[in-house]
Amino acid sequence: MEQCMLCIGCPLGCRLTVSLESGEVIQVSGNACKRGETYAKQEAIQPRRMLMGNMRAAGCSRPFSVITDKPVPKEMLLLCAAELKRHAPQPPIHFGDVIMQDILKTGCRVIATQDCLPPRKQNELR
Amino acid sequence: MIVDMYDAVIIGAGISGAAIANALARYQLRVAVFEKASDICGGASRSNSATVHSGHDATYGSLKAHYNVLGNAMYDKLCDDLSVPFSRNGMILFATSEADKNEIVRLKQNADQNGVPGVQVLNRASLLALEGSFGEEVIGGLYAPSSGQVCPYSLVIALCEHAAENGVSFFLNTAVLRLEKQGEGYLVHTARGSVQTRFVFNCAGVYADEINNMISGNHFHITPRKGEHLILDKKLAPYVKATISQTPLDLPSGGHTKGMGIMPSVDGTIILGCNSCDVVDKEDTATSEEGISQIIRFFEENWRHLPIHSAVPSFPRHLIISAFAGLRPHPDTDDFIIGEAADAPGFYNMAGIESPGLTAAPAIAQELANAFAQQHHIPVSEAYCPTRTYKKAFRNMTAEEREQALASDPNYGHIVCRCEQVTRADVLQAIHSPVGARTVNAVKMRTRAGMGRCQGGFCCPEVVELLSKELGIPMSEVTLNGAGSEVIPYEIGSFETV
């Protein structure tokens, strides 16, 4: 079985062809580099995407941004995005905090990429 | 809301309503202004060429001619008293053909008859001496030195605020639905309640016919006549001094329009326009592909005639920053409709105030208000204060004034709109002034925040935040222009990811 895809590893955007047999990748062609091969192997078996979004800490008006530490399965992306909204962790939230250890059993952690501190200047320098 | 009694109700808060309100504020009267939109100055008064016309082209013997010339003469003192930007920069009509030249000679005669001061027919040499670098094909022109440019919405705001300071009440979002004769006066039914009043002043712009026809048997008809404009970047300000216009044309439907002109607005941008097109829908202020193209085409073809072409060789399309359209309230009588309705005592019309409406309105209002007060023996109010309480905008302050302002109010030290140098203090003032801003567009109109190069891209979020805080409403309820135009209607998490 053959599958075609566009590699998103770099601006070249090679058109890749992946040959599969019994659910395993046996060949990748069309790639100009090793990264393309790695991408193709993952994308053909289980496409994965990084999830980024906003969450609200309890009682805070401004949101704080988060990102997963690894890409989640693509078919779970929207479910995970919705899941972020179901949690309102207690402030203060610090940049780098692990907000969720394992989102929807994907094995991926959700990490804060902004602070959510009590209402005053956040990372202002004077 | 209001189940109350007033002496006078003014319908509409454009230049007409604002001018009448301001004129009546001198007298011992309880006055209310009902405006149907979410802010004052929402109609033609906001969307025009901003020109204070000389009156050279007004039909001799008409009310338009009479009030144009009177109103024009009032502008220096009026704007000075109210702290409104005004520049008597003069107007030049340029001629490139014999037909143009003949029309210019006719206009000069017309101007003299109308009593317009200082109008001259200039040959090419004199024209170049006056304004310089007209194109080769320009053979002469008409010069009307009394013509000027004003900030029309600043004027309306100033008239209204000053009136409010002197006790006039303003009600926004208050459309008049019905008028009823009641005893000596009238019952005014609005969307928010009914009010008794002795007198009514109809200043309802494109809706003035509908208001009049509710109560008077002498019907008239207002046709909304759309005019579209383009705004060019302030970079071009040094190259446009006088307002320059083509020699006016006749419309196929009869009457004439002032034709296309290039106007230096008092805030530095350049206004181009306008065209003319009758529409049906009185709320249709959309710009059109045809209209915008028409203006661009005219200026591409005629750029070479204008003095600006020596510094800017071809029409700078990339310097367009905005486009807008306004609806002139064109009356079927072709002239202003002013005065008490013959069959409805106490009901006064100030209707059909199309061009030269902006220029004429202060004169009309003054005469109408004074005649009215005399007619009904209304005394002058002793509490009347002729000076408007006005705080200069930060943008217009000198260095010393800025330091003083900052020392007394640190909010002056925080810039909200970088393009137009509007500070937080200016925005707060706009919200808290009499007839204060309740929407993003209202803040924009009073402060200029959002009128610059980035058109609000950077400052709008902060304006929304300030409105939310000062009005005590959630951010998601702050509107651009009244209910239904919420800027950020949805909080995250307020609907499910599909």
Place this chain on the structure above:
Amino acid sequence: MKKECIDIAIIGGGCAGLSAALSAKQAGAARVVVFERAPELGGVLRQCIHNGFGIHRFGEDLTGTQYARHLVDQIRETDVQCLTSTIVLDLSAERVLTVMNEDGITEYSAKAVILATGCRERPRGALAIPGTRPAGIVNAGTAQRYLNLEGYLVGKRVVILGSGDIGLIMARQFVLEGAHVIAVAERLPYSSGLMRNIVQCLDDFDIPIYYRSTVTRIVGENRVEGVYLSEVDACNCPIPATERFIECDTLLLSVGLIPENELASQAGLALLPFTGGPAVDDSFQTGLDGIFCCGNALHVHDLVDFVSIESEIAGRMAAQYTLAPTHRDCEVVHVHDGPGVRGIVPQIIRRNAAEAQVTLQFRPDTRYGACYIEVYEGENRIVRAKRAVLTPGEMVEIKIPRAKIHADITVKVTTVFT
């Protein structure tokens, strides 16, 4: 008015300003002050919560906020003074800045100034799109700010005009937040965004992109009710017969970035028509002594990593300038845009500078497959580099050994089969 004397004034506390500040300190500059008008440092990175930043510069795949934090943490370790909620009202050619914040107005005299003022988005007004002016017409960057800094969505059913990266990134974010992105319209026959964004932001969510299309009218009284989409011909004129109505409540605009150079103009610098920034030499010094420019204010970048690299050079050069203000190198050559090349930066190369290599950056005028970037000095070709693909959405970079440059040069793109 308070007056202060400093060594380097850096206007803008985003990636460009902070990178320049760090490198200026490393190069030995004494008193460095960063002026930032927002309440926090970081510039546009503050609102970029997606990843893809830092791969080149730090070898890590970071979000914009993480990249900014990196820079801010580093700045905290230095004695660079960062004034936030502070605006520069005026800049003179003599490097005097009029600066204001809630504490007052201060005049700063600087030995060197670095303009790192970033860019703004092209608004609807500049395109003069016909129609009404309702709520719901928003620039992609503004929508991004509302979403990521305030927590609000501007609409539920979105049409996006322009396929630049900002619009594509927001398409994905809208979908993840539960909104419906109906379509993207792009005037050109190709996207000006990165291919990976087309895949990850549009294809992944089945959002159609219509090329050679534009919005010809906006409808809606208080709020957007829909837009008319038309195809355009080769001259970018809408084809009336193709006009069709798309119901939506939001029109998101992603139609170009314009460098923010008010202060540069006030100081007297001319701005070049394609880049929108001032002309600079390879030390990023402008035509005014001691005034440098870098980042999006100089020319619009697509990868923040290259903003850092460019700004680090500017910072180092500004520091050197303050430590040993030499007479400006009179021996310069000019760099010209040849066929295929637009907006080359820098426009001037110092002949006798120390650095062995000069890096030139430009945008190609259209898409190219296999091609050459060639540098000519008169009739002589001094450099030729092969490239597999060039696209206007991605900045092109070429390095030239300074020793090879003796006179004015022209850079051009030639296809392999020319």
